[in-house]
Amino acid sequence: MSLENENEIAWNLTELFPGPNHPKIADAQKNLMQLANNLVLKYKGKINVPNFSSNDLLNLIQEKENFLTELSELRSFSELSFAANMTLQENQELHSKITSHLTDLQKEVAFISLEIGKYVFEHKNLIQDPVLSNYKHHLEKIIRNYPHQLSEIEEQLILEKDQFGIEAWSQIQGSWLNTRMIDVEVEGELKILPYGKANGFLSHPDRKTRTSVNKGIYGLLGKENDIFSSALRNVCGDWLKISKRRKYDNEMHQSLIDSDLDQSIIDNLMKTIENNVGLYRRYLNYKASLMNLPKLGCEDILAPLSNSTHKKIEWDSAKDLILQAFGNFDVEFKEIVEDMYERNHIDASPRYGKRNGAFCSTWYKGRSAFILTSYNNDLNSAYTLAHELGHAIHAYYNTKNNTKLNTDISMVVAETASTFAELLMTDMFLNEKSISNSEKRSILAHVLDEAGMAVFSVAARVFFEQSLYASIENGVHLDGETIAKLWCNARNKISGNAVEWFDEMRWQWAKTPHYFIPNFRFYNYPYVYAQLFVFALYQIYKKEGSEFIKKFKKILSAGSSLSPKEIGEIIGFDITKPEFWELGMKQYEYFVKELESLK
Numbered sequence: 084m085s086l087e088n089e090n091e092i093a094w095n096l097t098e099l100f101p102g103p104n105h106p107k108i109a110d111a112q113k114n115l116m117q118l119a120n121n122l123v124l125k126y127k128g129k130i131n132v133p134n135f136s137s138n139d140l141l142n143l144i145q146e147k148e149n150f151l152t153e154l155s156e157l158r159s160f161s162e163l164s165f166a167a168n169m170t171l172q173e174n175q176e177l178h179s180k181i182t183s184h185l186t187d188l189q190k191e192v193a194f195i196s197l198e199i200g201k202y203v204f205e206h207k208n209l210i211q212d213p214v215l216s217n218y219k220h221h222l223e224k225i226i227r228n229y230p231h232q233l234s235e236i237e238e239q240l241i242l243e244k245d246q247f248g249i250e251a252w253s254q255i256q257g258s259w260l261n262t263r264m265i266d267v268e269v270e271g272e273l274k275i276l277p278y279g280k281a282n283g284f285l286s287h288p289d290r291k292t293r294t295s296v297n298k299g300i301y302g303l304l305g306k307e308n309d310i311f312s313s314a315l316r317n318v319c320g321d322w323l324k325i326s327k328r329r330k331y332d333n334e335m336h337q338s339l340i341d342s343d344l345d346q347s348i349i350d351n352l353m354k355t356i357e358n359n360v361g362l363y364r365r366y367l368n369y370k371a372s373l374m375n376l377p378k379l380g381c382e383d384i385l386a387p388l389s390n391s392t393h394k395k396i397e398w399d400s401a402k403d404l405i406l407q408a409f410g411n412f413d414v415e416f417k418e419i420v421e422d423m424y425e426r427n428h429i430d431a432s433p434r435y436g437k438r439n440g441a442f443c444s445t446w447y448k449g450r451s452a453f454i455l456t457s458y459n460n461d462l463n464s465a466y467t468l469a470h471e472l473g474h475a476i477h478a479y480y481n482t483k484n485n486t487k488l489n490t491d492i493s494m495v496v497a498e499t500a501s502t503f504a505e506l507l508m509t510d511m512f513l514n515e516k517s518i519s520n521s522e523k524r525s526i527l528a529h530v531l532d533e534a535g536m537a538v539f540s541v542a543a544r545v546f547f548e549q550s551l552y553a554s555i556e557n558g559v560h561l562d563g564e565t566i567a568k569l570w571c572n573a574r575n576k577i578s579g580n581a582v583e584w585f586d587e588m589r590w591q592w593a594k595t596p597h598y599f600i601p602n603f604r605f606y607n608y609p610y611v612y613a614q615l616f617v618f619a620l621y622q623i624y625k626k627e628g629s630e631f632i633k634k635f636k637k638i639l640s641a642g643s644s645l646s647p648k649e650i651g652e653i654i655g656f657d658i659t660k661p662e663f664w665e666l667g668m669k670q671y672e673y674f675v676k677e678l679e680s681l682k
Contacts, residue, residue: 166438197232197238231329279433396461439594452478489642619666622666
């Protein structure tokens with residue numbers, strides 16, 4: 084079935100709620116309010132008292148988990164409906180209504196985190212209490228976060244000001260981008276395409292098409308750079324103030340707490356990137372030679388080497404390939420993926436008003452997930468779909484084996500199965516008996532392109548984000564041109580002279596939604612971490628074969644009950660060692676050498 088000629092591939096959200104205006108929405112809101120009121124009556128002002136026991140704390144945690152589970156049902160339905168089609172009035176109204184309602188609820192129960200934090204911080208021995216053994220690491224994280232919590236009134240005020248402040252700045256970036264029509268030339272034909280569709284041509288085999296799409300998208304962003312610079316300036320300025328108010332060491336500190344890592348681990352990771360930029364440039368230069376170019380253009384970084392990697396892979400064919408790749412690894416993985424298809428949990432059609440990019444949203448209550456992507460009938464889309472289905476597999480093991488609070492995995496862990504899924508696809512393609520050297524080159528180049536993006540290009544975004552905050556601290560006004568210069572400096576720190584850039588590409592930062600997410604800074608290094616961590620895992624898999632699968636499932640089943648360091652120890656890794664990251668880098672180098680060896 085082709086997405087262009089048949090009905091849309093759209094997810095079915097009715098397992099959550101029958102529809103945006105269904106009475107069950109109001110019933111769920113009332114139920115949540117009742118749960119919140121019960122928590123207030125039962126626990127507010129009654130936690131940090133002499134007779135409050137570990138059993139009382141256990142009951143509170145479990146009641147909080149029940150509340151969060153029900154809250155996530157409403158939030159997921161609202162956000163998923165809006166992401167799939169943000170131009171529908173009923174979705175807009177639902178999103179606005181639920182966002183406001185959940186903000187009110189969060190204000191009501193804000194005391195729980197504050198009072199539990201104080202109680203656990205003052206009774207650290209609770210970590211070893213067998214009654215609370217399921218929540219041991221959760222309590223450790225509470226202790227780490229407690230010094231950065233504010234008073235209940237301050238926390239409520241932050242929730243209120245965010246709703247109509249940085250939340251609005253964030254929304255305007257996404258809404259603007261996903262309601263634009265882009266003028267592009269595709270294979271010599273002038274077209275006006277919605278952003279999501281145009282974005283699918285960025286890796287088209289025709290170089291003139293890639294050039295047109297890049298200039299069309301980023302040129303339009305440049306024309307409206309005042310919107311995006313205003314949004315980013317306010318989001319970053321707000322975070323700088325909040326960071327100081329919460330007494331974080333720096334603007335990255337909160338993300339380290341959320342990622343469950345220490346600064347030294349990320350410092351070692353980023354140092355490894357800086358030490359190996361020559362390896363990435365070596366690949367970029369070699370790719371230029373394979374494409375018969377004197378230098379790689381920015382439009383060629385993710386371009387296929389040949390039409391063999393850009394041949395049409397229609398929806399049903401992609402499904403068969405993905406099922407084969409996961410089935411080659413483990414039958415249970417294949418069954419989980421089949422369940423995602425059978426329950427229509429994937430929204431794959433490009434459409435006007437649909438959120439750009441791809442994501443997988445875990446559904447705790449359903450022990451499943453929902454995937455949004457824009458499938459464009461090509462290899463890139465198939466890999467993206469496999470990546471998101473890897474997330475769905477992770478969601479299955481995570482929710483099946485953990486209570487709600489222990490499913491809140493950090494991003495450095497969350498990318499494990501998804502990144503590994505891409506390698507399973509690569510294994511399947513490279514092990515085909517009939518594959519030619521030309522096809523092998525194309526597949527290896529694709530892998531190196533995507534991993535190069537995740538490791539090196541995303542690392543540039545870390546440097547960029549650090550420079551944003553340094554500039555604000557130094558009194559620099561972040562207008563569009565200033566931000567563009569900071570972006571180019573960070574970008575060139577990675578690519579050096581290996582890439583020739585269009586002038587329009589200085590507006591790349593405006594397209595990336597993660598920079599604009601409220602209270603969620605430094606989303607970027609977790610992707611770098613995950614890619615190198617999984618490259619290290621992949622080397623163990625190639626050595627151990629089926630013996631590795633049990634360990635891998637244990638990693639996916641850990642949720643947030645273990646720290647990333649402890650998860651690494653399952654496989655025998657020590658992520659605190661600077662040399663660990665070189666292990667992952669060796670896999671990238673191996674793929675480069677494999678490509679270079681093909682004649």
